[in-house]
Amino acid sequence: MKKALIIGGGISGLATAWLLNKQAGEAGIPLQLTLLEQEKQPGGKIKSVKEQGYLCEWGPNGFLDSKPQTLELCKALGISEQLHRSNDNARKRFIFSDGELHRLPENGISFLKSRLLSWPGKIRLVGEPFAAGHPGDDETLAAFGRRRLGDEAMRKLIAPMASGIFAGDPETMSLVSCFPRIAELERDYGGLFRAMFALAKKKKQERKEGKISSSAAGPGGTLTSFKQGIQFLTDNLALQLGERVKTGVSAVSIRGNRGKWEVKTSDGSLFEADLVISASPAFAAAPMIETADSEIADLLRQIPYSTLSVICCGYQLAGLGHPLDGFGFLVPKEEGRTVLGTLWDSSMFEQRSPEGTALLRSMAGGACRPELIKLSDDELLKRVCEDLKVSMGITKSPDFVQIIRHQQAIPQYISGHSKRLAAIEQRLSEKKGIFLTGNAFKGVGLNDCVAASMATAQKAVDYLG
Numbered sequence: 001m002k003k004a005l006i007i008g009g010g011i012s013g014l015a016t017a018w019l020l021n022k023q024a025g026e027a028g029i030p031l032q033l034t035l036l037e038q039e040k041q042p043g044g045k046i047k048s049v050k051e052q053g054y055l056c057e058w059g060p061n062g063f064l065d066s067k068p069q070t071l072e073l074c075k076a077l078g079i080s081e082q083l084h085r086s087n088d089n090a091r092k093r094f095i096f097s098d099g100e101l102h103r104l105p106e107n108g109i110s111f112l113k114s115r116l117l118s119w120p121g122k123i124r125l126v127g128e129p130f131a132a133g134h135p136g137d138d139e140t141l142a143a144f145g146r147r148r149l150g151d152e153a154m155r156k157l158i159a160p161m162a163s164g165i166f167a168g169d170p171e172t173m174s175l176v177s178c179f180p181r182i183a184e185l186e187r188d189y190g191g192l193f194r195a196m197f198a199l200a201k202k203k204k205q206e207r208k209e210g211k212i213s214s215s216a217a218g219p220g221g222t223l224t225s226f227k228q229g230i231q232f233l234t235d236n237l238a239l240q241l242g243e244r245v246k247t248g249v250s251a252v253s254i255r256g257n258r259g260k261w262e263v264k265t266s267d268g269s270l271f272e273a274d275l276v277i278s279a280s281p282a283f284a285a286a287p288m289i290e291t292a293d294s295e296i297a298d299l300l301r302q303i304p305y306s307t308l309s310v311i312c313c314g315y316q317l318a319g320l321g322h323p324l325d326g327f328g329f330l331v332p333k334e335e336g337r338t339v340l341g342t343l344w345d346s347s348m349f350e351q352r353s354p355e356g357t358a359l360l361r362s363m364a365g366g367a368c369r370p371e372l373i374k375l376s377d378d379e380l381l382k383r384v385c386e387d388l389k390v391s392m393g394i395t396k397s398p399d400f401v402q403i404i405r406h407q408q409a410i411p412q413y414i415s416g417h418s419k420r421l422a423a424i425e426q427r428l429s430e431k432k433g434i435f436l437t438g439n440a441f442k443g444v445g446l447n448d449c450v451a452a453s454m455a456t457a458q459k460a461v462d463y464l465g
C-alpha cells in the first residue's frame, strides 16, 4: 500500500486528491490518501455564503467555459447537470473613466463610437501592427501594453484587466507568466491584430467545415457556476473524498527519512508518506519545505501576494437608479477610487438575492493599494458607497452588507516569475516524491488551478506506478 499526503484543501488540493485517488484506482495502485486542510472547512478561497437571501461569493464567482478543465472535472464528479451559466448580461462589461461608465467595445464600430479612449489613443491603438518588436526580456504587462497599444490603452484597458484578474500592478506583473497566451500570440503572429484576424479566419473555416457550432461562445467564454454558488464544486470534491479529508490540521514540516517523507502536523502527529503534494499557497509551503530544501523555500518566499477586500452590498431594486444590465465595471488606477471594480452578481446569475433586490460585489485594495486592507468596515463601506454613487448614481445606503478581507488573496507573477519556477522545478527534480501545485505557479483562474491539478495527479500516478 502506497501512502500519499496532500497539503491544502482549496480547489487545487481537492482536485489533485480526487484525481489522484481515481487514477491510482484505475491503474491498480493500492493507495492510502490523506488531505490536510488547516481550516475547519475545505475550499480555500472558494466560499459561497448565503445570508438574508443574498448569496455572497467570498472569492471566485465562477469559471469560464472557454477552457475545458473545470467542465471536465465537473463531468467526472457527476455534477455537470447542476452547472449554471451566467446570462447574456455577463457579456456587457464596463470601464469607469472620466466620471462615467463606458461599455467595453466589442467590435470595430463600437470601438470607434466609444468615448473611453481619446482619438489620439484610438489611432495609437489601431497602429498596433506597426509596434516595436518584443525586447526579449521578461517584459512587464505595462511595458507590453505601452509598446503595442499605447499609454492610454494601457491605463484604461490593460491595467483594469490586470486588476480584474490578479488584483495586480501592471508595472511589476510579468506578461509571459500572467498572460502566456497573449505573449504567444505576439510571438507566433507578430502582433495582436494579426493574430486576431488569423484566428478569426481559422474559426470561420472550421465553422464552414462543421468542426465548431456557429453558436459557440466567444473567446472569453461564459461565466459558469452553480445555483448554490461555486462552493458546490469544492463541497462535492470533499464529499466524494470523504474521510480522506482531515480539516483543522495543518502541515508544519516535511523531512526526508529513508526514501520516504515525514510530515509533522499541528496536532503533533507524524505522517509517513511515499509522496507529498503541497497545494497550499507559496508563503505557507515555504516554511514546510524549509527542512527538505531551503533553496525551494527561499524561491517560494519570493512570490508575493496581493491583499483584497470584497464588499457585498444588497439593495432594493426600486429607486436604485441604475438598470444593472451587465457584468459590472472595472476602474483604472488613475481614477483614484477605492474600488478596483464592482460585479453585478445578481444580474449575471439568478437567485443571488431576494426577489426585487440586487447584489453588488465590489473589490478594493490589490497590489496597487495594499493599505486599504487596514480600513475599518465603516470607512471601507463609506468609500465603496461613494464610488457607487459617482459611477452608477446609487445614492441610497445598502440594506445588506457583508465584508470579507483576504490578507494574502492572489499570488503575483512579477518579473522573474518564470525563472523562479524553472529553479523550483530544477530543485524539485532532485526531491523525488515531493510535488507543488496550486495557484502560485501557472495561473490563478479556477481552470488554471484544475489544469495544474490534472498535471500533478498524472505525475504523481506515474511516480507511484
Ligand SMILES: Cc1cc2nc3c(=O)[nH]c(=O)nc-3n(C[C@H](O)[C@H](O)[C@H](O)COP(=O)(O)OP(=O)(O)OC[C@H]3O[C@@H](n4cnc5c(N)ncnc54)[C@H](O)[C@@H]3O)c2cc1C
Pocket (backbone or CB within 6 Å): 007, 008, 009, 010, 011, 012, 013, 036, 037, 038, 039, 042, 043, 044, 045, 046, 058, 059, 060, 061, 062, 063, 064, 249, 250, 251, 252, 279, 280, 281, 284, 285, 288, 308, 310, 406, 409, 410, 437, 438, 439, 440, 443, 444, 445, 446, 447, 449
Ligand atoms: C476575491 C477573489 C476573487 C476571485 N475570483 C475568481 C473568479 O471569478 N474566477 C476564477 O477563476 N478565479 C478567481 N479567483 C482566483 C481563484 O479563486 C484562486 O486562484 C483559487 O481558488 C486558488 O485555489 P488554490 O487551491 O490554489 O489555493 P487556496 O484556495 O488558497 O487554497 C489553499 C489551501 O491551503 C490551506 N493551507 C495553507 N497552509 C496550510 C498548511 N500548512 N496545512 C494545511 N493546509 C494549509 C489553506 O487553508 C487553503 O484552504 C479569485 C480569487 C479571489 C481571492
